[in-house]
Amino acid sequence: MTTISKSMDIAAPLSEVFTYFARPEHMADQFPENMGLNVIPLEVKNGFGVGTIFRISGDFDGKKLEWDCETIDYIPHKKIVAKMIEGPFKHWQITVDFDELGEKKTKTTLTVEYDMPMGPLGGLIDKVKLKKIAERGMENGLYRVKALLEGTGSIPVYITxxxxxxxxxxxxxxxxxxxxxxxxxxxxxxxxxxxxxxxx
Structure with missing residues (x-):
C-alpha cells in the first residue's frame, strides 16, 4: 500500500475551502491540463455527502485510467473521504482534512492511499514513477486551489x-x-x- 500526504495553508475561510473541495468535479482543477483529468458526478446524495458516486478518468504517464468512487465520510468543515468502488486499483482512497487556523486561514491536507494490482496493469505502470506523478499532482493541485481561493491564481476558464x-x-x-x-x-x-x- 502506498500513502501520499500533502498539506497547505490556504488564506481563505474554512467554509469556503470546504465548500470548494466538497464538489468532486473540482478535483480535476487540481491536476495539470495535460493529464486530461475528468471528474464526473454520477449520483449525488445528501448535497454531495455520503453515498455520492463520481467517476475519475485521466492520462497517467501515458496510460488511460478510469475508476468510480463513492464518498464514504463527510463531516462538514472537517473531513471528506472517498474510495474507489470500481476500477484498476486493488485499493484507492482519498481523504481531505480541514483545520481552521484562523478566521481566514485553513490548513488543508490531502492523503491518497492506493495499492496497484499485480498483473498487466501493475506491470505496465512504474510504481515509483506513478508515486512521483501523484505527489507532484497533489502538491501542484493544492497550489492551484490556494491561488484560486486566495485570488492570486490563473483566470478560471469561465470568467473573462x-x-x-x-x-x-x-x-x-x-x-x-x-x-x-x-x-x-x-x-x-x-x-x-x-x-x-x-x-x-
Missing amino acids: LEAYRKVLKEKERLKCSVSEAIVDIINQNQQQATAAKPIP
Missing part, C-alpha cells in the same frame, strides 16, 4: 479577463476573499438593477 480584474479589485478594496468579492459584486448589480426599474 475584465470580470476577473473587477473581482480582484473588489477583493483588494474590501480586504476579503474572492468569493466574498464576487457576492458583493452580485449584490451591487442586483441593487443597481432594482433601482433602475421604472415604477409602474
Whole structure:
C-alpha cells in the first residue's frame, strides 16, 4: 500500500475551502491540463455527502485510467473521504482534512492511499514513477486551489479577463476573499438593477 500526504495553508475561510473541495468535479482543477483529468458526478446524495458516486478518468504517464468512487465520510468543515468502488486499483482512497487556523486561514491536507494490482496493469505502470506523478499532482493541485481561493491564481476558464480584474479589485478594496468579492459584486448589480426599474 502506498500513502501520499500533502498539506497547505490556504488564506481563505474554512467554509469556503470546504465548500470548494466538497464538489468532486473540482478535483480535476487540481491536476495539470495535460493529464486530461475528468471528474464526473454520477449520483449525488445528501448535497454531495455520503453515498455520492463520481467517476475519475485521466492520462497517467501515458496510460488511460478510469475508476468510480463513492464518498464514504463527510463531516462538514472537517473531513471528506472517498474510495474507489470500481476500477484498476486493488485499493484507492482519498481523504481531505480541514483545520481552521484562523478566521481566514485553513490548513488543508490531502492523503491518497492506493495499492496497484499485480498483473498487466501493475506491470505496465512504474510504481515509483506513478508515486512521483501523484505527489507532484497533489502538491501542484493544492497550489492551484490556494491561488484560486486566495485570488492570486490563473483566470478560471469561465470568467473573462475584465470580470476577473473587477473581482480582484473588489477583493483588494474590501480586504476579503474572492468569493466574498464576487457576492458583493452580485449584490451591487442586483441593487443597481432594482433601482433602475421604472415604477409602474
